[in-house]
Amino acid sequence: MEMYPRKFEVDQNEGLYIYEATIPGILIKLGLKYITRFGTYVALSGVTYDIQKMSDKDFQKAKNGYGDSVDANIMSPYFPDNIKVNGEPLGLFTWYSLAAPESLVRGAMALSPLMHLVIHRNHPTPHTIWDAMNAYLLKIGKIQHVEPLRGPISLVTRNSHSATPS
């Protein structure tokens, strides 16, 4: 395996930095709902959730909300449930500290000034992703095996390995 660091600036040879921000729990719930519904894979640490399947009636109602758009055709009947942060139930109005790659935070803030309303106090840490992986490998000694998701859940939702179909 060979890797190279992704970067924004020409002289950013150590790659992207890790950013921190503060976000409300409701944003986490909405984000998980979106990725579960539309099958986008997201990589998470510190968050676990179950995947539930809605009834045919509720699914049809949800689809109707999207009219005849493409979204209505690609959405799935799954939704997140029992969301926990560090083992504690998610508080919708609790503010959580979030770490994310520089590209994600800078990209999100560039979308709209309104992003400042939901992503607070974003700032770079002194750590690059490269540094973090180096330090963590030295700390744990061995990369743990993660079993890939299989079956319809993996095909439809493709979510975190911590998500379990019920």
Add this chain to the structure above:
Amino acid sequence: MVQTGYNGKYVGKIILNVEPGKRTELVSYELVPVLNQGPKDSAIAADIQTAVNLRDKQFGTRLGEVIGTSPDRLVSGDAGPTSFSQFAVDAMRDITNDDMLWTWEHFMEIHHNRQEM
């Protein structure tokens, strides 16, 4: 031409019918895969060789040094979690000690140019 995804895997080709006063119409779109086979541009090839020479001069043979092996395929998780992607997100959260880490795989810097050890 439009950007599509990441890692230079595809070039997006989209054809729109744009007429003033009318609704823009989508005629067609396609993903054109970027392959490393086929004819090479000599000027670009020379630039790449210059960069390779500079790299070798700066780092010598250390970049090719094998420092470990793994029975797992250490690949990024384009379509789901992998051992490596989970390691990467856990590492970022560990060093910052935040409540959580959230990302999409392509927002990380883990770009592979050869996916197997």
